[in-house]
């Protein structure tokens with residue numbers, strides 16, 4: 001099916017892994033295929049033309065510059081070349097204790113060099129790519145709250161070690177009111193000695209990652225802002241593909257492929273290059289398989305930039321001026337969540353592009369739970385952020401969010417008039433336009449006849465997913481009118497769907513299951529007869545009937561017979 005990839009995707013692409021020769025330091029290699037003169041390239045100001053688009057960056061690097069050197073494998077420390085760290089049996093208790101501090105294996109992280117080597121995980125063809133000889137400079141902005149020393153500084157070192165020095169303007173660390181001593185003066189003293197200008201900014205009080213990033217962005221002197229989470233590792237050649245896309249079109253927001261650094265062993269695990277970002281009815285960001293049409297648009301070139309409907313949010317490059325032009329971030333959003341979809345919709349709807357550059361690969365430590373507090377409550381904050389997002393950007397489709405997740409109705413969005421004015425000012429397109437043009441595969445259907453409960457005329461019970469998962473039977477139960485598991489959309493594609501699940505019948509006598517929607521009709525096609533109130537399954541010609549007494553909660557397929565048990569009411573909000 002189309003939606004069979006879950007987050008995080010840790011599938012290995014063995015063929016793409018190739019060890020870098022220990023002795024090889026790539027200082028001699030120029031991306032232009034020319035010899036380097038020697039020494040870091042000077043910087044000069046100059047306008048230039050690229051891809052038909054004339055751009056003027058305040059400073060551009062000269063044609064000749066050094067690619068970042070390959071980080072050589074060092075001996076004696078675990079985890080080199082991205083290998084997993086094994087914790088000795090007698091240290092397992094300590095390991096468990098330390099895990100709680102950051103919700104990852106801190107003991108393992110502390111054993112690994114801050115400069116650890118990684119394999120070159122890029123697709124073979126990425127290594128011979130030619131990038132524009134003049135790329136803009138970038139500043140790296142990394143926000144953190146109570147991050148561990150080794151993950152934070154390994155992020156910083158991986159940037160320093162694997163970015164062409166001439167492209168790297170500075171590294172800005174934004175401490176979001178951390179409560180750990182070593183993140184105070186010790187950190188400032190440490191970064192002052194780094195070979196690349198690096199400094200620490202501090203929010204006065206806990207402000208959340210969104211406002212912390214805004215603080216960091218204010219201090220950027222490079223032409224492009226590159227955001228990273230505080231527990232990343234950048235690999236060979238990660239930066240050039242990001243900046244190159246911005247040269248092509250300054251309205252492009254570019255993400256790397258986000259590989260997985262195991263929260264358990266710190267192994268560097270490559271992620272699939274065939275996934276893009278989407279979202280479900282609850283507005284959770286999810287990875288899904290890239291549809292055929294996008295593969296075809298890229299001529300099936302796995303190294304070509306991929307247009308993605310949404311981004312994960314933590315790792316991306318954006319032209320600094322464009323960042324502000326397009327509305328930076330919604331300052332009304334707190335702590336964590338929502339800002340990534342907000343920016344994704346905004347960029348697409350207001351004339352930008354959102355891409356994944358597959359030749360850029362950065363690892364990220366994916367955690368199963370958050371180690372830090374959400375002052376005000378986790379759900380409350382995420383719901384508040386999402387409320388702001390849907391009120392400004394989702395138009396009619398916000399009903400999918402609210403009805404599927406009724407708890408969200410209680411959250412207040414606060415004042416969103418500024419953000420609505422921004423949408424107006426930028427003359428952004430509608431969410432319908434986004435679904436039509438950017439994300440036709442979305443779980444939020446472009447056209448639908450109905451969204452709400454489906455009530456049986458005889459039993460007065462409602463179709464109910466019962467919170468069941470894939471390939472289980474659909475149920476029915478007392479109509480509670482609260483939405484959630486009793487909310488279904490009847491779509492123009494004639495699906496009866498709840499989030500990513502579609503009612504599906506494989507045979508005339510079989511059960512009615514909930515199967516991942518494949519958008520291809522077949523067993524998932526149903527015709528609602530608004531006169532007879534039938535829900536007829538196209539493939540079998542059978543009708544959906546109320547549950548029988550033996551199995552009181554499982555509706556089934558039966559020959560259509562005009563009985564009341566085969567009448568289903570969905571007229572309240574029905575729109576033809």
Ligand code: LR7
Nearest residue numbers: 143144145176208209229230312313314315335336337340
């Ligand atoms: O109050 C806070 N203040 C902060 O500075 C809370 C968090 N932070 C920092 C934190 O230290 C970290 O560096 O913000 C960064 C992101 O927080 P994480 O790492 O705890 O969360 P995450 O990895 O789940 O975050 C993902 O979703 C967030 C939604 O708001 C942001 O968009 C993150 O940037 C995003 N991370 C990624 O996209 C990396 C890939 C994850 C995926 C999918």
Ligand code: MN
Nearest residue numbers: 229230314365
């Ligand atoms: Mn993170």
